[in-house]
Amino acid sequence: xxxxxxxxxxxxxxxxxxxxxxxxxxxxxxxxxxxxxxxxxxxxxxxxxxxxxxxxxxxxxxxxxxxxxxxxxxxxxxxxxxxxxxxxxxxxxxxxxxxxxxxxxxxxxxxxxxxxxxxxxxxxxxxxxxxxxxxxxxxxxxxxxxxxxxxxxxxxxxxxxxxxxxxxxxxxxxxxxxxxxxxxxxxxxxxxxxxxxxxxxxxxxxxxxxxxxxxxxxxxxxxxxxxxxxxxxxxxxxxxxxxxxxxxxxxxxxxxxxxxxxxxxxxxxxxxxxxxxxxxxxxxxxxxxxxxxxxxxxxxxxx
Numbered sequence: 001x002x003x004x005x006x007x008x009x010x011x012x013x014x015x016x017x018x019x020x021x022x023x024x025x026x027x028x029x030x031x032x033x034x035x036x037x038x039x040x041x042x043x044x045x046x047x048x049x050x051x052x053x054x055x056x057x058x059x060x061x062x063x064x065x066x067x068x069x070x071x072x073x074x075x076x077x078x079x080x081x082x083x084x085x086x087x088x089x090x091x092x093x094x095x096x097x098x099x100x101x102x103x104x105x106x107x108x109x110x111x112x113x114x115x116x117x118x119x120x121x122x123x124x125x126x127x128x129x130x131x132x133x134x135x136x137x138x139x140x141x142x143x144x145x146x147x148x149x150x151x152x153x154x155x156x157x158x159x160x161x162x163x164x165x166x167x168x169x170x171x172x173x174x175x176x177x178x179x180x181x182x183x184x185x186x187x188x189x190x191x192x193x194x195x196x197x198x199x200x201x202x203x204x205x206x207x208x209x210x211x212x213x214x215x216x217x218x219x220x221x222x223x224x225x226x227x228x229x230x231x232x233x234x235x236x237x238x239x240x241x242x243x244x245x246x247x248x249x250x251x252x253x254x255x256x257x258x259x260x261x262x263x264x265x266x267x268x269x270x271x272x273x274x275x276x277x278x279x280x281x282x283x284x285x286x287x288x289x290x291x292x293x294x295x296x297x298x299x300x301x302x303x
Contacts, residue, residue: 012037012271013225014073016064018049020281021159021195022079023288025103028222029077030270038270039071042285043303045276048156049082050125050194057127061087062094063303067273075099077225081124081193081217085133106224107191107217108137112145114213115189119146121180124193126151134193148187152176152197159196162287169203181208189213199288272298 013033015026019042026040041064043049049057061083065076076091076098078084084102091100111120122134129151138145154172163169180187190212192198198216205214274281278298286293 011072011074012039012269013075013077014039014041014065014068014071015077015079016041016043016061016068016083017080017195018042018060018082019044019047019160020285020288021156023285024195024198024216024218025077025079025221026270027289027291028216028218029225030268032222032226035268037268039068039073039273040270041068041273041301042275042281044274044281048125049080050127050153050156052082052127054086054131057083057086058090060303062090065091065095067301067303069095069098071271073098075225076101077221078102079195079218079221081128081133081195082131085128085131101221101225103195103217103221104133104137104193106220107193107215108134108141110215110220110223111189111191112138112141114215115142115145115187117185117188118142118144119148119185119187120189120191121187122147122149122191122193123152123155123176123180123197124149125156126153128193134191146187148180150176150180152194155200156194156196159199159288160284162284164199164287165202165206169200170206173200173203174207177204177207181212187212189215191215192217196288273301274298275301275303 013036015022015029015038022042023040026038029038043060043064046060049060061078068076076095078088078091078100081103084104088100088102120138124134128134129149135147135149138147158169158172186209188211190208192215195218198218201214278295278300281298282293282295
């Protein structure tokens, strides 16, 4: 159960992922909500989630959420596309009253809002693409949309190694993306359906047509968390900005009801948790976070 009253005003926002990719979401959240406190949990002992069965992903996600709820979080952000696709209903059922936000719905909304032609490409892990969550979410919002989806599994390995640009990375990106964008009626919008992929954006942009809008699921999730659910045009504008060529999302200052008072106080602290490998978490995580992170800051926990 979410903290109430004064306790809720002091409570942090919990964020979890199968590893370090979700740090791109945390980075966007900390930019959008600089005074908030966060607890980030990377389930590094059991990554990747993308190759696991849906049942296993649900079980792992419930365990991650339970660990964060035990530390008193007042909202939960599922910074993993695979977990968002498989586990959101189970998480909401297990923690009634706790706001739970995934990365797929905000990304789908931004893609639909930003696409002129309705032809949208989605790239992600094998589990996310085969599960079809983005395809369904996009078509629910725009029934006439055409969705071209492709699994780009090597992108995860490249990002984890810190290989984010250069001829090798561009070669892999070209192999994955050219078939999607070669036709004359190619998609006009590309959804980065994995939280690892934003760090590869320079290589991705180098091989796709210049007019293609790129939707960063990290930025759109931060916009969703940082804006009022019923903010109408302001929320739409925040999501639209995440789908513009070269744009950076700048969420409006309105917050969901559960977040308003906490955001008003000074804070900005982050607690780092991992289930294995503090040194690797810190080393690779620094790349995704865009800021130095030391192993000494990372607490290794069991779930």
